[in-house]
Amino acid sequence: MGIKDEFDFINKISSNQQIPKSVIEGIGDDAAIIRPHHKMDTVVCKDTMVEGVHFKRETMKPHHIGHKALASNISDIAAMGGIPTFYLVSIAIPSTWQEQELLDIYCGMSELANQYEMTLIGGDTVSIEGPLVVTVTVLGEIEQGKVLKRSNAKPGDFVFLTGNVGDSAAGLHILLSDNTSNRKHTNLLNRHQLPSPQVKAGRILKGLPRASANDISDGVASEAIEIATASQVNIVIDEYAIPLSEEILSFGRKEAIQWALYGGEDYELLGTVSPENWDQLLLEFNKENIRITHIGNVVRGTGRVFLNNNGESIELKKAGYNHFG
Amino acid sequence: MGIKDEFDFINKISSNQQIPKSVIEGIGDDAAIIRPHHKMDTVVCKDTMVEGVHFKRETMKPHHIGHKALASNISDIAAMGGIPTFYLVSIAIPSTWQEQELLDIYCGMSELANQYEMTLIGGDTVSIEGPLVVTVTVLGEIEQGKVLKRSNAKPGDFVFLTGNVGDSAAGLHILLSDNTSNRKHTNLLNRHQLPSPQVKAGRILKGLPRASANDISDGVASEAIEIATASQVNIVIDEYAIPLSEEILSFGRKEAIQWALYGGEDYELLGTVSPENWDQLLLEFNKENIRITHIGNVVRGTGRVFLNNNGESIELKKAGYNHFG
Structure with missing residues (x-):
């Protein structure tokens, strides 16, 4: 894959974040730990975008891909009536993608995330002999008993x-x-x-x-x-x-x-x-x-x-x- | 992909589950809704396995792949001191995989999930022109202030x-x-x-x-x-x-x-x-x-x-x- 040093890459994509008090442990340990707000339920969804199936490089620039991968998940939270709060990103990276393009994907996500004061709390980067695959998980919250079923x-x-x-x-x-x-x-x-x-x-x-x-x-x-x-x-x-x-x-x-x-x-x-x-x-x-x-x-x-x-x-x-x- | 009817497939993989009271909305809507337990923090992690990188079909049968994809995430929850509770699965499926093999992947996961009384609450299935990609998100819980950092x-x-x-x-x-x-x-x-x-x-x-x-x-x-x-x-x-x-x-x-x-x-x-x-x-x-x-x-x-x-x-x-x- 196009990432030379995964640790350095994760630093680059997460260092500018504001970390809210509800994040007890963010990126960097085996798992993230977050504190739910009182009387709020947790909303969670997960969507995958595959190069060649959901987008092509000719129609979507890297920051579009990042934006849309996160947007489609935020949209699922919106359709339940919830507030999006956290996200995790797994990305399978072909060797043909450059580090700057991958940073642009994360940048497209973080620009949208900032609009909602969402925090990136985890995920992973792996290599693939095939198309780029981005899987985003979004967590959100909603008042108990209030759901747009x-x-x-x-x-x-x-x-x-x-x-x-x-x-x-x-x-x-x-x-x-x-x-x-x-x-x-x-x-x-x-x-x-x-x-x-x-x-x-x-x-x-x-x-x-x-x-x-x-x-x-x-x-x-x-x-x-x-x-x-x-x-x-x-x-x-x-x-x-x-x-x-x-x-x-x-x-x-x-x-x-x-x-x-x-x-x-x-x-x-x-x-x-x-x-x-x-x-x-x-x-x-x-x-x-x-x-x-x-x-x-x-x-x-x-x-x-x-x-x-x-x-x-x-x-x-x-x-x-x-x-x- | 090898799935004829996605709705029917999701029914097959989720119909045998015991749904705990903490699941307010399970599989089937835009997102899942779960109710956190009092004084417990939420632990969350996400791991991807790619065919040809993390496993080969010669070394791992479909139910092994499912078991291991979930196990590696449960292991991350364990390393924080948490109790695994819910999981979401995104799977990108090449056309060469048969529906029965895909069901076996989910079966490998649910056998392990049952040991921990974990519930499948979401995810998605998409097609890919490339290797099989499985991304699992696991949610768990841990007593506030208790983390194996x-x-x-x-x-x-x-x-x-x-x-x-x-x-x-x-x-x-x-x-x-x-x-x-x-x-x-x-x-x-x-x-x-x-x-x-x-x-x-x-x-x-x-x-x-x-x-x-x-x-x-x-x-x-x-x-x-x-x-x-x-x-x-x-x-x-x-x-x-x-x-x-x-x-x-x-x-x-x-x-x-x-x-x-x-x-x-x-x-x-x-x-x-x-x-x-x-x-x-x-x-x-x-x-x-x-x-x-x-x-x-x-x-x-x-x-x-x-x-x-x-x-x-x-x-x-x-x-x-x-x-x-």
């Missing part, structure tokens, strides 16, 4: 979506295309390379008596199906209510909707809330300047999702979207 | 070692050798393929007013140097006190000592305790039927480790042992 949806609920969807897939499309004139859409490229997890939105939602949420990692269709299945309800989405940016609409409405439904990696939140909480929720989202849109409704059912368009209704399926196909 | 060693302390060392490297040597007659040493093969982390030993040690510990993942030399460096002391080890099994001595004393010093993956504990606690410690280890040996002493110094042999003293260095070299 997928199984929380009930018939009559509003289905909501934060921000816009489809932008990340459009950004990837531009990066993979030979048509370089589309590179002017820097917002779409940023949505793909430097996605923003919706922690604030999750924190507002967890304040409600009941809400469900999923983060958009696999596209609106897949996430809605997961909530419908876990809650044993049906979900009906109005196609024209799905929030799309002007930029992706410039590629045509048909393409834009496909990206929204099946593209994924937008890391917005999709979920359900009771209609009686909607006005209050709008107020709180407005106060934080976060966009939230009512895109459909929950009805009785058995885990199916339908898309309404001009009176026609089609059932959505968990179609796999092949990023590099 | 590497920096806890003081001049005058006894240096101890649990069990025997060198067996794992000997087992690997046998597995890689054409001389199949040595395969009769099943104990050595087991020490390599199915290592036992020393959780009980760690729990006894954390009861002392002060102790340091490292688990033997990289060999006695490397682990002793880490303790000496972190504590800013020197360590002097008596070569003839290092506990070696009769089986590895049958390969010659010189080879056996090299395996002990530089082989690693024995997952025994090496550490230091005050001499005034030694007799009590021996009693408690005897009660639990765990072997512990006084192999040297801590002296004033600056992070160096020496090996005494018949009046000669040589300094030990962090020599990298190339498993498949």
